[in-house]
Amino acid sequence: MFYVMKRLLVGIGANPMVYEVDGEEGEAVLADELAAMGDGGLPMQFPVVYVGGRMVGGLEKLMGVHISGELEGMLKDVGGL
Template identity: 40%
Template sequence: MEQFLMVVIKEDGLISIVKGSMVVIVGKRACYMSYVAQRLLEGLKAYPTIYEVSEVFVARMTLIHNLGRILSEDDNTLVAPLFPVVFIGGKLVGGLNRLIAIHVTGELIPMLKAAGAIWF
């Protein structure tokens, strides 16, 4: 999934946004999960760049993702890719569930410090 997502992001020209910002949230327009990710990060004084993708982008990602699963004969559970997607320091963190998990385990703050997003 990670390699697939990075290929799509490079194709759409988002790589410059991801590499040029300390914290980026890529999400669907008016997505409450993107808002939750944003509020969590802002609560830690890390102010993310928000990039909203269109429904066409989401549909294209879903199609490519599911075709890849079918071709690898893993078509038992065809699903849509997860949004929002969070990047810290140019590296893919994952979705909201992963962001919350690393916050709970205490990994998020050191990761934000290493990326230069927070200083305390």
């Protein structure tokens, strides 16, 4: 899934910054994100994409914002394109 997500972003002209997390580090990141979402947050899985510090989501959500035309606008707003 990571490869597909990265190829999509590179394909539209973005240069994604990639952070690889695993083991305890991954669990800590996940715990921080769940705490930030509060009780209404959905379970988070890796890989996940952030644009301008805002979590977009996993592959399905990334594809959804790309197909709807929102992704390029989001990237332009934060200087990613």
